[in-house]
Structure formats: C-alpha cells, structure tokens
Amino acid sequence: MMRKDDFDYAIENTQVILAPEQQIATFGTTSFHFYLISELMDRVDQVRIRNGKIHAERPQILTPEHFSHLLLEGFGDKAQRYADQLREYARNIAVLRYGFQFRKTNVTEETIRDSVDAVVTRTKRRVEDAEEPLSAVIQGVDDAWEVCLLKFTIDMIERSAGGNFGDLRKHGLI
C-alpha cells in the first residue's frame, strides 16, 4: 500500500515536460495522449515509457449546496467548516467538477537503455514534430506512475479552468 510520503514524493517529482496545446474542452470530452517517462527504480540508465490515453469529461457545474454535501461525505468533520462557508457564500460561488477516466489496460510500455534526459528530449521532439496537440510528455516516478498522472490532471485543470469559466459565463451558465 502506498504511504503518504510515497504519494507526496511522486507529486513533487512529477514534471509535465510538454503540456498538450489543447485544453480541456468546456462542452465535450477531451482525450489526451500521454507519454510518461520514468527511470527504473533499481537499474541504472534504464528508462520506461508508458503511453496511453486519459479522457477528460466535460466540466460539470455543481450547486454549492450539492458540493457541500459531497465534501462532508468525503472528508467528514474536517470539511464541516469549509462546507459551512460554502453555504454562507453560495450566491457568489460556482463549483466545477472535472472528471477523468483512465484505463490501465490500454497503457502500453517499453523499456529503453539510455539516460532519462536523453529519452525525455527525444520523446518531446518526437511529439512536437508529429504535431500532436492533445499529447503530453510527463516525467515521473516509476512505481507511483498513476500518481504522476493525477498530477498531470491537476495541471490540466489549472491550464483549462480560466477558459472553461469564460466559456460558461459567455453562455450565461454561471
């Protein structure tokens, strides 16, 4: 089982080398292709590349009340104060839910004997040359690679939220 330290280490040591040019679409599903590069834990100069797809659902608008309920369900007492504040300021708050789907079975991987820097550089160049606007190159931690993908989704939300918010406002939805 993964410990909190392992989780934190993976988050801190994940770097999105090349982010997709496209962001999470406001009004539809977006499928990102990732190349996740990591050094093997116990071998020198052996690098693994996993590639697969991660699907971002259309961002959903939640009412603050519904979000408060979800918070309490997931986090219990610690979330109580935050949930109360949300209710208090409900009129001034919009909540977006971002959902991601990922199938482990669709991930393929290869192991290469080279330095991680060389593999990162080569993969980045390959993706750039191929003009893949939905592809990402990520450098992460081998045995916690799913956490690295989690970090990637957070980055994608950060990059997309402003555009999504603007789109929704333009359509009068929030």
Added chain:
Amino acid sequence: MAQTIGARDGDADHTVGTIDLRNRVTAFRFARSERYLTLSLK
C-alpha cells in the same frame, strides 16, 4: 488534500478558487477520478 489555484476569465480576473482532490479508492486506481474547483463570482 486541497490546493489553491487561480483562474482567469480572459477579460476579467475575478476568479480565484480552491481545488479539492477527491480520491476514493476507485479514483486512486484511476478508473475514474474527480476534482472540484470552486470559483468566486465576485
């Protein structure tokens, strides 16, 4: 876990929100995961 992020609306900078990571067991295995972003409308 919570992380504060900023978001910008293109023509107005009135959004700063908090993002909450909500990872249940199934989510952590990544069958499906969700994040919530709260945005101030002021």
